[in-house]
Amino acid sequence: MNIKRMILEGETVTQDFKKTITSCEKIAKTMVSFANNKGGKLLVGILDDGTIKGVKSEDEERYMLTKAAHFYAKPALEPIFEEIYVDDKLVLVVEIEESDTKPHYALGEDGKWWVYVRVKDKSVLASKIVVDVLKRQGADKGVFIxxxxxxxxxxxxxxxNERITLTEYGKMLNLGRRRAQRIMVDLVLSGVIRVHTTEKEEFYTAS
Structure with a gap:
């Protein structure tokens, strides 16, 4: 594992930097978003700008990460730990594999369970449509449309047209939100359309 190259790549859809773990809720959100996507790695002991600070207490970081994975993620996650020394500083690499039991939920500070997905270098709250797609992908029953x-x-x-939103589709055909959502989920699962999630909006394009 070339840790320096990974750090140079910066934070990505499959990689996140943490100076230290201070909140189980916050780190569970990142872990869950990796599991719901293609997996990813957390590099603990690294600042957002890539500066290597190193881990002061490896045991404490492992404890927080394991607690978050087991009690703040549902279904629970199993992080894979690796210790790497960079210029005499310890970096804790935590791998979260892509899950085959999606969707995973993270326990929020509001006491509710939420689904997150990874969008670029951020963990973003998943829409109802994305949650339904994740659920039905896991069920693997196929889609008849x-x-x-x-x-x-x-x-x-x-x-x-290049794209459409759920609201635009509903208005266009005078459909209720639930009906429009069901149609979108079926079409995404069948590969006919694609869902695109950003921090600000969600839209659909032809595949």
Missing amino acids: EYSSKEKALLEYLEK
Whole structure:
């Protein structure tokens, strides 16, 4: 593992830096977002700008991370730890593998369980549609879609336009939010459309 190269890459969709672990809730959010995505690594002892500070108390960091993974993530996660010395400073590398039991929820400071996904270098709250997609991907039952005028209208719209939001789709066909969500979930699962989540919005494009 080339730790210096990893640090040079900066924070990414599969990599996050932490100087130290101070909150189980906050770190669980990052861990869960990795598990719900393609997995990822936490580098503890590194500042956001890539400065290597090193870990002062490895036992304390491991304790907080394990506690977060076991009690602040649902289903629980199993982090893989590796200690690496860089210029005589200890960096704790914590790997969270992509889960096959998605979605994972993180316990928030409000006492509620929330699903997070990784978007670029941030852990972002997942929408109802993304949560449903994760659930049904895990069930792996396949998707049978009967194309009604509602689905056809969406696909025709996306042939002429780059993107659409759930709200726009609902307004276009005068659909209730739940009905529109169900259609979107089916089309995402079947690979016909793609969901794009950003920090500010969520939108859909043709695949």
